[in-house]
Amino acid sequence: MAHKVSIDQFVTMFSPLFGDAGASVQRTLPDLLRFLTFEKDTVVVERGKVGNSLYLIYKGRLGVYSSVRDRTLQIAEIGPGQWFGETTFLEADVGSADVIALEETTVVELTWDNFERLIEEHPKTASHVIQGISIGLANRLRRSSAGLWAVMESGDLQMRVPREKSAPQPSWIRNVWGNLFGHGRG
Numbered sequence: 001m002a003h004k005v006s007i008d009q010f011v012t013m014f015s016p017l018f019g020d021a022g023a024s025v026q027r028t029l030p031d032l033l034r035f036l037t038f039e040k041d042t043v044v045v046e047r048g049k050v051g052n053s054l055y056l057i058y059k060g061r062l063g064v065y066s067s068v069r070d071r072t073l074q075i076a077e078i079g080p081g082q083w084f085g086e087t088t089f090l091e092a093d094v095g096s097a098d099v100i101a102l103e104e105t106t107v108v109e110l111t112w113d114n115f116e117r118l119i120e121e122h123p124k125t126a127s128h129v130i131q132g133i134s135i136g137l138a139n140r141l142r143r144s145s146a147g148l149w150a151v152m153e154s155g156d157l158q159m160r161v162p163r164e165k166s167a168p169q170p171s172w173i174r175n176v177w178g179n180l181f182g183h184g185r186g
Contacts, residue, residue, distance in 0.1 A: 010108070013081050014056055017132040018125060025122045032114040038101040045099040051088035052112040054133070057081065060105025065098040077102065086133045089115075 007026045011018045021029070035058070038044055044062060045051060057080050064076040064084065075097065078084060088095050089112060110118075110129075119126040 010058075013058070014083075016135070017056070017083070017129045019128040019132075021122075021125055025125045028118070028121055032110060032118055034109045034111075035106060036109055037104065037106045040101055040103050042101045043098060044101060044105075044107065045085055045088075045095045045097070047095050047098045050092065050094050051085055052092045053085055054083060054089040054110045054115070055085045055099075056083045056108040056110070058106045058108050060107075061102040062105055063100050063102050065100060066096070067098075072098075083133075083136070086137060090133065 007029060010029070011021045011026060018025070018029075033056075036055075038060075044055065047065075047067070057078060059080055061077060061079045062084070063074045064078060065072050066075050067073075084099055085095070087093065089110075092112065115126065115129070118129070
């Protein structure tokens with residue numbers, strides 16, 4: 001870690017991921033992590049690009065943007081002590097949003113290759129990282145769901161549940177189904 005930061009300070013800042021990492025883990029972390037600094041308006045993660053890194057925000061702020069029907073919306077603002085890129089990190093898949101520096105921002109990158117080294121050398125700490133990511137994703141899902149329900153309850157949005165595609169049914173099945181459930185003949 002080229003930046004002047006104590007490893008104790010770093011581990012404390014990201015304790016949801018690294019827990020109470022012992023001395024041997026703290027000696028290993030500088031070899032696994034890379035500090036990256038981005039100027040304001042720099043795209044850090046681009047939607048649709050394959051990624052395999054987890055980014056821990058050390059300093060600065062980033063905006064998370066999603067595009068829907070030719071409109072780009074800022075869906076979150078994140079800052080020090082938070083992280084992003086966890087879905088591409090876990091799945092080695094494409095990013096689902098653009099992440100752009102709102103000011104000069106320093107992040108710490110953990111690549112999947114370096115995470116595998118952490119798994120081999122410090123499995124308990126690696127397990128803690130996965131648990132921290134999982135809890136973070138679950139909390140984000142809860143907040144998103146609560147926000148969606150609030151919008152739906154306000155009447156600003158109507159939800160349509162997509163139906164699974166199934167094989168076409170013969171008309172007699174539709175008729176029986178309709179009669180059973182009061183929908184008449186179909």
